[in-house]
Amino acid sequence: DAKTTQPNSMESNEEEPVHLPCNHSTISGTDYIHWYRQLPSQGPEYVIHGLTSNVNNRMASLAIAEDRKSSTLILHRATLRDAAVYYCILRPLSNSGYALNFGKGTSLLVTP
């Protein structure tokens, strides 16, 4: 599987935007970029995914570099409930039979 690199931790103030980077220089043309997050003592939850174009949903935005070798998850206004470990994962375009390969992720701390 293609590997992703994320900072171990980041810190943000409440109600400020947060930009979580992810490097994936060995991404293949058919890899989707997925983001999941895991709140303390819970299972991961889906945040967003994209292939080439930037994506927006109710939780976040995903900005994908033109060469697709990096991406940034954007939380527009961080809340205390956004404190979690955020995982950037590459997943091939395929059927649902592929597990997710979790790296170490970025632990986001949100302070009041």
Add this chain to the structure above:
Amino acid sequence: GAVVSQHPSWVICKSGTSVKIECRSLDFQATTMFWYRQFPKQSLMLMATSNEGSKATYEQGVEKDKFLINHASLTLSTLTVTSAHPEDSSFYICSASLVGSSHEQFFGPGTRLTVL
């Protein structure tokens, strides 16, 4: 969104006993479910892929005779930790994908296993 449940949410057992963990997709069918294990301060590690009606596929280093997986229906997969030992204490998490979907996976809330 689709919901995956796990039961129990936590369990404490004595060394040498067996523990069964259930994973259910509540409002969708899942031909494939995945079992992960997470030790404190570490990331999720895939243990096995569970396919409905067939034998599970285990990751390297995961003992299939110790971690028994049964995927008897499109909505239920079970993981049984046999002869549990303290080193099996961990957070066990299952996930499932919608049939025909190549994107979002839905995770259960996890089961905290403590072996005394």
